[in-house]
Amino acid sequence: MFRFHSIKDYHTALIAEQVTCIQAVNFYLDQISAHADLNAFLEVFAEEAMAAAQSLDSSRAKGDAMGKLHGVVIGIKDVLCYQGHKVSAASKILENYTAAYTASAVQALIDEGAIIIGRQNCDEFAMGSSNENSAYGPVKNALDNTRVPGGSSGGSAVSIQAQLCMISIGSDTGGSVRQPADFCGVIGLKPSYGRISRYGLIAYASSFDQIGIFSTTIADAALVLEVMAGADEFDSTVSQQPVPSYTKALAANNVPKKIAYFKETLEHPGLDPEMKTKTLAYITDLKEKGFEVDAIDFSLLSFLVPTYYVLTTAEASSNLSRFDGIKFGHRTKETLDDLTELYKKSRTEGFGEEVQRRILLGTFVLSAGYFDAYFTKAQQVRQKLVDLTNTLFASYDILISPTVPTPAFKLGENNHTPTEMFLADIYTVYANLVGIPAISIPLFTHSNGLPFGLQIMSAGFNETGLLSFAANAMDSRKA
DSSP: OOOOOOHHHHHHHHHTTSOOHHHHHHHHHHHHHHTGGGOOEEEEOHHHHHHHHHHHHHHHHTTOOOOTTTTOEEEEETTBOOTTSBOOTTOGGGTTOBOSSOOHHHHHHHHTTOEEEEEEOOSGGGOOSSSOOOTTOOOOBTTBTTBOOOSSSHHHHHHHHTTSOSEEEEEESSSTTHHHHHHHTSEEEEOOTTSBOOTTBOOSSTTTOEEEEEESSHHHHHHHHHHHBSOOTTOTTSOOSOOOOHHHHHHHTOOOOEEEEEHHHHHOTTSOHHHHHHHHHHHHHHHHTTOEEEEEOOTTHHHHHHHHHHHHHHHHHHHGGGOSSSSSSOOOSSOOSOHHHHHHHHHHHHSOHHHHHHHHHHHHHHSTTTIIIIIIHHHHHHHHHHHHHHHHTTTOSEEEEESOSSSOOBTTTTOSSHHHHHGGGTTTHHHHHHTOOEEEEEEEEOTTSOEEEEEEEESTTOHHHHHHHHHHHHHHHHO
16 A cells, blocks of 8 residues: 655655555545545646556656656645646635646646646635634544634645645644644644745735745745746745755754753643653753754744734735726625725625624724724734844744644634634744744654644744754654
8 A cells, every 4th residue: 555754755656666656646536525525625636646556657667767756746825826727825716716827836846747736725825823714614624523623824835744645735823734743643844935936826815925835844844935936037035045955954963052041932821741841851851962942032022913913904805806806806796886885795795704804803903093003013023023033043943833832622612713813923923024934843742642743943934953853853763
């Protein structure tokens, strides 16, 4: 029976003719069908994936060179454009919309031989921390169907958790890759802002959004990042810095030794006591292994979530104004003579409750009477965070924290008030506010049987150090 361990092992088996791309695709199609109750995929490109697999098997048999992702079966979050395929951002307002072009990151995968197997369910317009906000129903955690997988990239995380594909591509605006990775016990990487082109990613908050990666190994995440990263003429915000060979950097095994953590993150009253205990024990273990680990005062922790939601909702209200039912998107079937009423009715029908809430909040903080009190003040806090981050990484290589304050919660458990759900992001929004790379790795198991991990952060564009430390941490826990 087909089993996937890593891209390297898979390629070794392909070269040795022990397996074929067709067998791999058949396996994942069967897995997706068997786990349809998880609601991880909105659409599966079965015929197209099989045709791509057949073509790759034929080219390999002829002796053609294999791309870096030859035959790797990948799922993409339903916010990434793939020409000729539907993309809806899990929203009724974009139901049946077909992408007119392919996202640069997706094209980079295809160019290296990847097989795109389908589009994955998510919170509507990537707004949520539980994947309960999709217009097409919630995604369920494969370990416990009564629990959320995390969000907004819940379908992408569950697809790795339940072996529905080899790699998933998600997006991370405030933790939407790392938080579901933690809840599902898989690896979730958010690179530095600008490391991967955002061209073809449906925008939520443009100065925060970043395409991210779900995988089962650090080496696989490093390879996929290497493929997707780099300059792109279609994205003016993408970095022009050269892309290192992350795979070679991992092989060099230069593990960063100077580690910091914010004292307040482990003293926060919302942190599960057992998660606090195990994280502190891990810090003690690092010290015993020769790492320099220091606790740093961080008085701005309580400002992170408010600052994040003021700024992201402001950007969302602007970005989502294009979905009006006139240029494209859902249009009400009611006959209305007034254009404003047509806009209001179309958007009310098309957008879900959480998206409406964030659009309204963003419009409020941008309004004339409140712009300085909220938006300007939040931008000032963001700059303070950037300055603090630059100072911190002048002395330390790595910053660690919990990824989330609790293990995966029950479906519907945090839906009483928006603030309950927002607080699930308390540890992850920092990296997006300052644009640094971050990764969640599955290191621990709670007494309730659910996984939880560690969040690792580094200075901007130091993904080599980040991945090296993460790989060492994963290897150490297995030993």
